[in-house]
Amino acid sequence: MRRKIITVFVAFLTLAVLPAARAPVTASGGQNVLPNNHEVKHVIIMVADGMGLADVTAARIRKNGIAGPSLRFETLDEIGYQRTFSEKNTVTDSAGAASAWACGEKFVNDEICMHADGRPNNANLLELAKAEGWATGLVSTQTITNATPAAFGAHVTFRDCENEIARQYVQITRPDVILGGGRNTFKRTSPDVCGGVGDYITEAQSIGYTYVIDRAGLQAAVAGGAKRLLGLFRGSYMTPEILRPPTSTEPHLSEMSAAAITTLDRLNDRFFVMIEGGVIDLVKHVESLDALVPEVSAFDDSVGVVLDWINASEERKQHTLLIVIVDHETGGFAVMGTEVAGAEPLGYFTGGWTFAITPPAMAGHTGTDTMIWSQGPGSAALGRAIDNTTVYEVVKAVLR
Numbered sequence: 171m172r173r174k175i176i177t178v179f180v181a182f183l184t185l186a187v188l189p190a191a192r193a194p195v196t197a198s199g200g201q202n203v204l205p206n207n208h209e210v211k212h213v214i215i216m217v218a219d220g221m222g223l224a225d226v227t228a229a230r231i232r233k234n235g236i237a238g239p240s241l242r243f244e245t246l247d248e249i250g251y252q253r254t255f256s257e258k259n260t261v262t263d264s265a266g267a268a269s270a271w272a273c274g275e276k277f278v279n280d281e282i283c284m285h286a287d288g289r290p291n292n293a294n295l296l297e298l299a300k301a302e303g304w305a306t307g308l309v310s311t312q313t314i315t316n317a318t319p320a321a322f323g324a325h326v327t328f329r330d331c332e333n334e335i336a337r338q339y340v341q342i343t344r345p346d347v348i349l350g351g352g353r354n355t356f357k358r359t360s361p362d363v364c365g366g367v368g369d370y371i372t373e374a375q376s377i378g379y380t381y382v383i384d385r386a387g388l389q390a391a392v393a394g395g396a397k398r399l400l401g402l403f404r405g406s407y408m409t410p411e412i413l414r415p416p417t418s419t420e421p422h423l424s425e426m427s428a429a430a431i432t433t434l435d436r437l438n439d440r441f442f443v444m445i446e447g448g449v450i451d452l453v454k455h456v457e458s459l460d461a462l463v464p465e466v467s468a469f470d471d472s473v474g475v476v477l478d479w480i481n482a483s484e485e486r487k488q489h490t491l492l493i494v495i496v497d498h499e500t501g502g503f504a505v506m507g508t509e510v511a512g513a514e515p516l517g518y519f520t521g522g523w524t525f526a527i528t529p530p531a532m533a534g535h536t537g538t539d540t541m542i543w544s545q546g547p548g549s550a551a552l553g554r555a556i557d558n559t560t561v562y563e564v565v566k567a568v569l570r
């Protein structure tokens with residue numbers, strides 16, 4: 171009996187991660203439901219670092235009104251959520267969570283797809299895509315060597331070894347497109363905490379990367395048909411939206427997303443890209459509702475750019491797996507009001523935070539399950555309650 175149950179369970183699991191190409195055609199009455207039975211040629215993973223469901227509520231109310239339209243990422247076909255615990259903690263950090271997606275197993279917080287105790291680790295999803303001949307890219311508003319992108323491009327036992335992560339990008343993984351913050355981690359004049367002192371900007375240029383540092387440079391490089399693209403737009407993380415003056419030369423996440431997809435699509439009819447709204451997490455660590463809303467809105471704009479690209483062609487709609495996902499919640503943010511009828515205007519709210527902080531102290535992460543919005547071939551397996559490691563199984567199955 172037990173054996174039969176296990177067999178059925180394994181069969182179910184196998185079904186859940188089967189490549190969509192083998193799945194039967196499913197009838198759908200939903201106008202918005204995309205075909206789910208095609209080969210995948212484009213995998214686009216978009217990470218909203220630290221974004222809880224309350225952030226979605228807050229950003230939507232502020233942007234579109236209390237009964238207004240959904241944000242763009244809310245319109246995706248499949249909605250699920252995931253457990254986020256890491257190998258030794260109920261509450262994960264971005265390293266443990268991104269490593270679970272990228273490499274398919276639990277890691278200890280601070281580890282980037284590499285176990286400090288020496289156990290072997292899997293290749294990450296970007297490496298698997300590259301091995302299949304796909305073009306690849308990494309985009310973030312954080313330093314591009316920060317934990318989330320790092321899990322898709324490097325293997326280190328400690329996330330702060332950012333210069334070593336840059337070395338691995340340039341010397342080993344070589345994503346075709348690398349865009350974000352982090353000039354100071356890519357080129358060190360003094361050793362970082364791990365002793366890294368390399369200049370991987372110059373080295374990248376020597377192997378064919380077009381290097382840009384501002385919006386105009388990025389646009390010129392894309393217009394010029396750059397084959398390898400390294401854009402580092404600030405020394406550390408990119409400036410939060412709320413602090414950017416109109417004269418800022420830093421590209422928005424939507425502009426970096428467009429540049430990455432245009433370049434990758436031109437390079438190869440198959441590509442894998444990870445795009446992160448990394449500053450969402452930062453503004454939540456300091457518990458700023460006013461900074462959070464424009465940051466989520468900018469992330470949503472970048473999802474909009476991607477959706478517009480997908481929707482521009484039937485071929486893209488049928489062959490693109492888009493996953494919008496959250497690694498962990500930060501700050502324990504909640505949308506709060508008085509509940510007294512008419513006491514405040516409909517749509518008014520305040521932000522509540524679980525961590526009581528006094529600046530410069532910062533809030534931490536919470537262990538609440540986090541959202542997954544997705545669409546395209548393979549996404550049905552993500553529209554349910556899963557573990558974060560399942561994301562790896564689902565994506566790995568469509569990389570071929």
Ligand SMILES: [Zn+2]
Binds near residue numbers: 220451452455535
């Ligand atoms: Zn964080």
